Amino acid sequence: MSNVWQQLSDVMFPQVTATPAELEKQYPPRALKEGARVTRIAPSPTGYLHLGVFFTAMINRLTASATDGLFYFRLEDTDKKREVEGGADDILRGFNTYGLKLDEGFVAPNTVVGDYAPYQQSARVDIYHVYVKSLVEQGLAYPCFCSEEERLQARETQEAQKCRTGYYGPFAKCRALTAEEAIARIQNGDPYVVRLRSPGDESRRIAFDDMIKGKIEMPENDEDIVLLKSDGVPTYHFAHAVDDHLMRTTHVIRGDEWISSVPKHLQLFRVLGFKAPKYAHVSPIMKEDNGGKRKLSKRKDPEAAMHFYAEQGYPADSVLEYLLTIANSDFEDWRRANPDSDRSKFPFNLKKMSVSGALFDMNKLNDVSKNVIAAMDAKTVTAAILAWAKEYDDAFYQKLAADEAFAEGIFAIDRGGAKPRKDMAKWSDAPDYAAYFFDDGFDASWELPENLRPEDAVAVLNAYKTAYDPAADKQAWFDGLKALCPSLGFCPEVKEYKKNPDAYKGHVGDVSTIVRLAITGRRNTPDLCAIMQLLGLERVNGRLDAAIAKLSV
């Protein structure tokens, strides 16, 4: 039966012939096992991957993986004002760099996978129109011709009357238009948006269970919200309902700035005849500032951008591992109990996420990352440092690439074994860490500790030059140092020395400090025996000579 609303819908959408039923068929429920969760991340192409968005994506990924579900990427590119050229690629590259696997939708720049396409809202306008047409046909949506000016005026009236502002109830002027009046205005060429005829009542409340925040109650939505803007492009609210339904999302996990929109969204799902997804709203990542807590800010905090971690050279594993510690506070206990397990085995639980917002702590990230790096083998570390340096530190890259075996030798020292050193938190620590292995990075301005006299150090170095055996292993090397002590007036045993310090110039530790300073310019280094072997006899002798000369002036 052709009614007046149907006539109106035909006038508004003459090109739309498909029906919701056809779309339901085209995008059927997914063939996943019972309980599998379908999640998504749906950023706008702003070219900027915020830590918070990455964190939310990770939570979505974990939620899907924990249930053998699926996690997809949808591009929400209907707001041209926010769009940056190539802005989706940057975001995807960010996900790819940090090993956050996308199963469907855009999975990498220019790479789309999946049967629920298009995964880009700007290419879905025809789909939205099918549903809006259907709503108009049922009298559940209508064209609104109010100009900006009229809306401002209405707002002033509302403020003067001390009423809630917005387009609702008696203030929803175009709600009262008959289909005939609306048709006449459309045929007259008047611009319009399409609004929902909200069935809500402000005095009633809706309750829903947020999987992170718990039970939430809010007044029903009674606003006739905009579904399509005047250019026919949908609003976020409407696109969210249509897309998450047709893409068969089971769990919408998103930033908590959307929580106040949930009444609108639940209403849209109901009006459209869709089953609503479960919602989980992630609190923003916070930072300590002047004794207080505030949201990480794109403007003030470099660490708010995922790019920062790539630039600093944090391994993807470190970032993911750290973010898990702030996602579920029991992750660290699990990690201690399962030091070698794959992260994906951690029983992640949405319900254990912080309601008030997890606190970002750079020192903690560094600690986590030091552990991650300490567990890597030399080949992996060298390859990662080369890749990082190639992009961010060309001079260092040239040095390493000139002799990759030597580079690997540097990063192999004190690696493996029961107690690996934890000197590096990120690849940008490597240039300093490795500096003295290169002649132009060796800092000759070192100074002897105050308890040692230069002439005693010169005597140590002269004796050591003759005694040093490049073939000695770590134990023999240390025994060699000890053997030098008595003739130079140093005590070979620290314990002995402590009993009677006045009888000696120092102990074996002081002797090794003198050699360490001469060879590396530093008091604290990894295994000096290995360092000297890698440097080679010629360089070792050169540095010993230089130290003798420096201390003799």
Ligand code: GLU
């Ligand atoms: N495009 C929305 C945003 O960038 C996505 C929100 C959602 O996940 O539903 O905030």
